[in-house]
Each structure stands twice: as structure tokens, then as C-alpha cells.
Amino acid sequence: MKTTTKVIQDAVMGAERIAVITHIGPDGDALGSLTAVGLYLRSLSKSATLFCESSISRRFDFLPLINSVRQDVLTDSEYDLIIAVDCGDAERMGQPFTDIPEPKPFIINIDHHISNTKFGDVNVVGKTAVSATEVLFEIFNELEVTFTSELATSLLTGLVTDTLAFRTVGVTGNTLKIAGALVDAGGDLSVITMQTMMLKKPSTLPLWKTGINKAKFVDGVYWTSISKKERKKANHHALSSDGLVNFLSNLEDAALGVVLVEADSGMIHVSFRCRPPFNVSEIALNLGGGGHVLAAGCKLPGPLVKAEKLVVEMSRDAVLQQMQD
Ligand SMILES: [Mn+2]
Structure with a gap:
């Protein structure tokens, strides 16, 4: 033993x-x-x-x-x-x-x-x-x-x-x-x-509608954000994206996918996903979070736009860096 x-x-x-x-x-x-x-x-x-x-x-x-x-x-x-x-x-x-x-x-x-x-x-x-x-x-x-x-x-x-x-x-x-x-x-x-x-919750449909409508793509990074208001409107009370982050990271030209969700407290919950050879663990760690090589997350203070700017910058830098490695 x-x-x-x-x-x-x-x-x-x-x-x-x-x-x-x-x-x-x-x-x-x-x-x-x-x-x-x-x-x-x-x-x-x-x-x-x-x-x-x-x-x-x-x-x-x-x-x-x-x-x-x-x-x-x-x-x-x-x-x-x-x-x-x-x-x-x-x-x-x-x-x-x-x-x-x-x-x-x-x-x-x-x-x-x-x-x-x-x-x-x-x-x-x-x-x-x-x-x-x-x-x-x-x-x-x-x-x-x-x-x-x-x-x-x-x-x-x-x-x-x-x-x-x-x-x-x-x-x-x-x-x-x-x-x-x-x-x-x-x-x-x-x-x-x-x-x-x-199984998906019924709220997944309006949540994904909002998230997909707002999705953006730059330098291999697909990302979107869901504000508190949008989350409430979709009747979605959890802070997960119900798999939307996986969907984004599975787009053929994605290096990584990121979804930011605003909590009731105003904190921003960020999920990262990627496919090999990329690594999201370090980005999350650098932002005070953690997780796995292909799936990680962190929490940041609001407002949402500020957190989004930071996360997208760090994600783009990480992708460029990792493409050179
Ligand atoms: Mn586990």
C-alpha cells in the first residue's frame, strides 16, 4: 500500500x-x-x-x-x-x-x-x-x-x-x-x-444565441461574453457557458476559445478551452486561476469590458508565443 x-x-x-x-x-x-x-x-x-x-x-x-x-x-x-x-x-x-x-x-x-x-x-x-x-x-x-x-x-x-x-x-x-x-x-x-x-437546459438556447451573436475572432482566438443582464434574460443562473466555450474552441481555425460570464456579484468568470498543441493552463494561472492544459478558468473583477480586453490580449499573446514554441 x-x-x-x-x-x-x-x-x-x-x-x-x-x-x-x-x-x-x-x-x-x-x-x-x-x-x-x-x-x-x-x-x-x-x-x-x-x-x-x-x-x-x-x-x-x-x-x-x-x-x-x-x-x-x-x-x-x-x-x-x-x-x-x-x-x-x-x-x-x-x-x-x-x-x-x-x-x-x-x-x-x-x-x-x-x-x-x-x-x-x-x-x-x-x-x-x-x-x-x-x-x-x-x-x-x-x-x-x-x-x-x-x-x-x-x-x-x-x-x-x-x-x-x-x-x-x-x-x-x-x-x-x-x-x-x-x-x-x-x-x-x-x-x-x-x-x-x-441533455441541455432550455436556457442553453437563448444563452448560446446571445453568445454566438457576440462572438469575435482575432489571431486564432474565438471569444464571447455574457453580461449579467443577458444571462438573466436567457434565464440562465449558472456561471458556465453550457458548452459554448467547447463549441468555439472546436471551430477549425480556432487556437483557443474563451467565454466570459458576469456573475451576480459583478465578478467575471472566464473559461478557456483549446486543442493540442495549445495550452490554456498558463494563461489561467497568470490570471490567478488554474485548471488543465486544454481546459482552464479564472475569475476577474469587472467591469466585463475591462476583463474582456485583458483576457483577449493575454490569449492572443499566448497563441502567438505558443505558435513560435
Ligand atoms: Mn475533475
Whole structure:
């Protein structure tokens, strides 16, 4: 057994009240990891509370334990262990983490973002893992956890969503072997794919209409922005672009795609996507964000036009630089 796995096992065994926290604006990997850890802790009869600051889309209703996920920490509750999943830095845990009083308890950080800040007391960051659930799969294997159909569905969800259904460059034969083992264990690939990859919210149509109408293209960079007002008009409350950024970066002449979305607070949420040989991780890092080589993001202060100018300048510079490399 790896040293880190032993540390995790000992920490879990020694804990009485465990908080499991995933990131704000959760995706399938975030919620798959969160519920997978919940199932594992439940199998050990441990008291575990699952947290996510954001409200969760109904499309994830197929995940086990999803209805038990809480948004806030009760002020009188005490935790002696925090397990963070799919969080590149501590801030990604949002309010549930902030709400846990100082001094914070022991933190286990399980993730796969190359930009991970190693904020935990023990950090298991799978540098080549396609999802946080792949990291969990390896840990559970070492711990000889039984892969029930529920656990398999949670873990498979992370693999499917973070690889856009096994289509991204990080996917290896090993990824497919893990997926195969999870399908054999009862993970429901067709339900996962339909619920997480294919369904779009009705608000996606007006949101994309606005975004596509405003899209611009210079020096290989396709970008667009959605103001708070436009977002409200489209009845879109989330801060994701519902895949519009992927659409832009998949245009044949795109080096990278960028979408800026203005939050209610006035902060600007920026998503970057690209295809090889380009890299958006560094642009996001330089702007105080993080992520992966082909998919990254950051948050900037408003106003929207100012953030847009900065982001487009940096993106164009990065493309020119990367074309020379
Ligand atoms: Mn992930």
C-alpha cells in the first residue's frame, strides 16, 4: 500500500465526524467523487456529511446520496477530518470550508488538477489521472473496497464527464480498463452519458444565441461574453457557458476559445478551452486561476469590458508565443 493511502486509511479510521467537500459549480467529476467518498465512508459506518456550496442540477439525480448533499455547515457542528475532492485549491471548496471553524481539522486533498496547490495535510494529486474519480478508484483498489453498482456509477460519472465521454487527449488504455471494470461492476454508462453529456437546459438556447451573436475572432482566438443582464434574460443562473466555450474552441481555425460570464456579484468568470498543441493552463494561472492544459478558468473583477480586453490580449499573446514554441 502506498504511504499516502495508509495515511488516508488511518485518518478515516481515527475520525468521528467527517466533512467531504467538493468544488463550487460542481461538474460530474466533482459530484461523482463526492458521492463515491460518501458511499465509502458509509460502508465503514462513519458519520460523513457531503458538502457543495452550489445548488446541484436535477440531471445528477441518478447519483447515489446526491439528495443528502448540503450547501452550508451548521454552526454548532464539529468535524475532525475534511476530505476535499476535485479541488485545485482550498478556495474552490467555498463556504462549507470557510464555515468550519479554525483551527481546521486534518485535510485530505484528493485531486487531479496539475495546478493543485497541495493545500492538504495529505495530498493525492494524480498528475495523469483523467478525473478525481480515477484517483479514488486507485485508492479504493488499494484499500480493497468492494465496488458496488452505486459506487461504480459515482466513479464512472467522473471518468465520463471529465473526458467528454472518453474523447480527450488524456484518455489511455488504462482509462478504458478502469471504465470497463466499473461498467462490469454495474456502473450505468448509458444513463450517465445521457444525463451528463447530452441533455441541455432550455436556457442553453437563448444563452448560446446571445453568445454566438457576440462572438469575435482575432489571431486564432474565438471569444464571447455574457453580461449579467443577458444571462438573466436567457434565464440562465449558472456561471458556465453550457458548452459554448467547447463549441468555439472546436471551430477549425480556432487556437483557443474563451467565454466570459458576469456573475451576480459583478465578478467575471472566464473559461478557456483549446486543442493540442495549445495550452490554456498558463494563461489561467497568470490570471490567478488554474485548471488543465486544454481546459482552464479564472475569475476577474469587472467591469466585463475591462476583463474582456485583458483576457483577449493575454490569449492572443499566448497563441502567438505558443505558435513560435
Ligand atoms: Mn475533475
